[in-house]
Amino acid sequence: xxxxxxxxxxxxxxxxxxEILLLGTAHVSSESLEEVRSVIAKEEPDxxxxxxxxxxxxxLDERKRWTGTxxxxxxxxxxxxxxxANLALASFQRRMGSDTGVQPGxxxxxxVDASRDxxxxxxxxxxxxxxxLRRAWRKSGLWSKLKLLSSLIASxxxxxxxxxxxxxxxxxxxxxxxxxxxxxxYLPAVKTVLxxxxxxxxxxxxxxxxxxxxxxxxxxAHVPGxxxxxxxxxxxxxxxxxxxxxxxxxxxxxVKVLPWIIPALILGLFGIGLAKTGLSQLLQMSLVWVLANxxxxxxxxxxxxxxxxxxxxxxxxxxxxxxNPTVGVGMISGLLEYTFRSPRVQDMENLNEDVLSxxxxxxxxxxxxxxxxxxSSLGSSIGTFVALxxxxxxxxx
Numbered sequence: 544x545x546x547x548x549x550x551x552x553x554x555x556x557x558x559x560x561x562e563i564l565l566l567g568t569a570h571v572s573s574e575s576l577e578e579v580r581s582v583i584a585k586e587e588p589d590x591x592x593x594x595x596x597x598x599x600x601x602x603l604d605e606r607k608r609w610t611g612t613x614x615x616x617x618x619x620x621x622x623x624x625x626x627x628a629n630l631a632l633a634s635f636q637r638r639m640g641s642d643t644g645v646q647p648g649x650x651x652x653x654x655v656d657a658s659r660d661x662x663x664x665x666x667x668x669x670x671x672x673x674x675x676l677r678r679a680w681r682k683s684g685l686w687s688k689l690k691l692l693s694s695l696i697a698s699x700x701x702x703x704x705x706x707x708x709x710x711x712x713x714x715x716x717x718x719x720x721x722x723x724x725x726x727x728x729y730l731p732a733v734k735t736v737l738x739x740x741x742x743x744x745x746x747x748x749x750x751x752x753x754x755x756x757x758x759x760x761x762x763x764a765h766v767p768g769x770x771x772x773x774x775x776x777x778x779x780x781x782x783x784x785x786x787x788x789x790x791x792x793x794x795x796x797x798v799k800v801l802p803w804i805i806p807a808l809i810l811g812l813f814g815i816g817l818a819k820t821g822l823s824q825l826l827q828m829s830l831v832w833v834l835a836n837x838x839x840x841x842x843x844x845x846x847x848x849x850x851x852x853x854x855x856x857x858x859x860x861x862x863x864x865x866x867n868p869t870v871g872v873g874m875i876s877g878l879l880e881y882t883f884r885s886p887r888v889q890d891m892e893n894l895n896e897d898v899l900s901x902x903x904x905x906x907x908x909x910x911x912x913x914x915x916x917x918x919s920s921l922g923s924s925i926g927t928f929v930a931l932x933x934x935x936x937x938x939x940x
Contacts, residue, residue: 544777546770552578554766558777562756563749564588565770567763568650575650579760583657589754591658591665594745594761595651600667603652614886614912618877623916628676630898630910654760668748668759670741674789679736681792687732740788742768747783750776805927806866812934819938828934835930836861836923840872843922847914848905849876850883861923873920880915884908 547555552575556563566582568575583591595603617626658665680688746769749759761769775781809832816824840861844854853876861872886908890897897903897910904910 544774546774552763553582554770556770556773558773560755563773564756564758565749565766566758566760567766568760569763576653579650579653580657583654583661583663583758586756586758587661588663588756588758590752590757591654591663592668592745592749592752592757592759592761593651593654593658593665594669594759594765595648595655595667596669596671597667598671598673599648599669600652600655603648614881614909615878618874618881618912618916621874623873623877623913623920624680625673625676627913627917628680629672630913651760654758664753666748666752668745668752670744670785670789674791675736675741677791678740678788679733681794682736683732738764739768741765743772743781743788744785745769746772746776747785749773751783808931809866809927809934812938816934816938824937828937831933831937832930833862835933836865836872836926839922839926839929840876840919841922843918843920844876844915847911847918849880849911849915849919852883853879853915857919857922861919861926865923865927871920872923873916876919877912877916880912884911886912 545557547557549555552567554565554567556565564582564586566579568579593600617623655665657663742765745759745761745765749757749769750773752759759769772781776783813825813828816828837858841854841858844857849857856879857872857876860875864870864872864875890908894907894909897907904914
């Protein structure tokens with residue numbers, strides 16, 4: 544097996560009588576878009592592997608990524624945070640591409656279109672985005688989850704964009720390696736899932752692709768890892784099985800138990816207060832609980848500019864839902880906001896553009912529903928941890 548770096552973007556791997564050309568792109572680069580088309584036309588491969596999953600390709604083909612989303616179903620199934628993450632990532636990627644005129648996924652779509660036009664078999668070689676996000680979430684500890692959430696929030700409120708020169712620099716392996724190192728230090732679990740596991744997923748699909756000549760269009764960040772893994776697979780040091788990294792890890796036992804421990808602890812404090820000093824202490828503790836949870840949950844809804852009735856019911860519902868591990872106030876407030884301000888057709892049609900700015904998140908009824916969901920949930924969670932020491936202090940007084 545030989546590996547030849549033809550340029551900053553092209554790496555040719557030769558395995559016996561087979562060739563694999565890795566084409567590393569910057570995802571929102573106009574130069575990458577043109578290079579993808581020219582390389583496929585010049586190489587005339589037997590097979591093209593594309594760093595995209597079938598779901599994302601379908602969205603690009605139909606040009607309506609969000610229009611089929613059932614908002615109520617997302618909230619009822621407890622997928623609100625995953626939807627928020629998807630929207631935040633879309634916001635960041637689209638903002639990076641807005642100044643260059645190339646939208647995320649355009650070079651992957653160009654590779655597919657070029658393959659179709661030339662009747663070349665192609666395969667969607669990436670792991671489904673939902674599986675990747677859920678694995679990243681499940682494999683992160685509490686502190687990593689908080690940092691991940693803060694990063695997503697920052698990507699929404701930031702006005703940062705990139706110049707064409709900065710985008711092109713991302714295709715150079717040294718720049719990408721530096722970024723990956725920073726990510727590994729800040730969010731090691733997320734880096735493992737987003738980069739390392741997908742390196743394995745992509746490398747396996749590329750290595751097993753049919754044909755004597757394969758062109759693989761992938762993000763530049765994946766090229767070094769794919770090269771190493773293909774070499775290890777060829778030498779028998781690495782298997783091609785991607786079953787384990789395709790599955791969603793089970794929740795930690797602590798994650799399953801914790802939502803029940805906190806309500807049990809609160810109710811236990813109420814019981815001690817009632818036994819210790821009677822009904823007056825219980826009423827005082829109940830007032831603390833209602834104010835801490837209700838006020839902060841309703842404040843979150845208010846910050847999201849929720850409907851007045853959503854704000855009111857968030858205040859009333861948070862103290863109750865915080866004691867019920869199966870229902871969160873965010874689910875209730877999000878569904879109420881959906882009821883009072885149902886998304887319009889134009890909201891779904893404009894979603895791709897509205898996620899580019901914080902003002903757009905507030906203007907669009909879809910994204911505002913998820914802002915209400917997130918901020919009211921955050922407020923209620925903070926209220927719970929504010930109330931605990933307060934209740935304990937009342938028992939000691």
